[in-house]
Amino acid sequence: MKKNLLITILILLLIIQSLLNYYLWNRIKTPEIHILEKPLRIASNFDNSAPYTMLPAGTVLYDDSxxxxxxxxxxxxxxGVDFKFEEQDPEISKQPSEVRSIRSTELSDILKTIPLTKKDIYFIIKHDESINESVRSILFKKYKIDPSEYENN
Structure with missing residues (x-):
């Protein structure tokens, strides 16, 4: 009798543990990622010396929505850098910068302040949805870019 009761209790504990493990396993969310296909323009909300900078293509973005x-x-x-981290003010949960895509029409102004590679320029022009194919080919010629060099990569 005691042996049967002990076996029943052990089986119940095993079932409860299995259900608890299943519940906890399903609560753990695998982060979703996106790999940038083109550079993005970053504008900081803080007093920086530059009004914006670039986040290069190939950067992995993790969803934190x-x-x-x-x-x-x-x-x-x-x-080669060491930051002194401090406790965050509980009143301020997050202080994000703004990120947006770059239009081909902005390239000449951006190139005055930020050196972009030909590959960066190619991806900006390629993914600019505001222009049509004929304008795209004109821009490739203007910036001396051969699209066939980058389409296989």
Missing amino acids: DSLNRRVMVYFNLQ
Whole structure:
């Protein structure tokens, strides 16, 4: 009798543990990622010396959205720098910068302040949905870009 009761209790504990593991496993969300196909323009909301900078193509973005905001996170390995991190003010949950796509018409102004590679320029022109194919080919010629060099990569 005691042996049967002990076996029943052990089986119940095993079932409860299995259900708990299943519940916890399903709650862990695998982060969704996006790999940038083209550079993005980053504008900071803070007092920086430059009004904007670039996030290069190939950067992995991790989804950090909530019900109100569409946000992404980018991770960097620090090399040769050491930051002194401080506790975040609980009144300020997040202070995001703004990121937006670059239009081909902005290229000449951007190139005055930020050196872009030909590959960056190619991806900006290629993914600019505001222009048609004929304008796209004119821009490739203007910036001396041969699209066949980058389409196989």
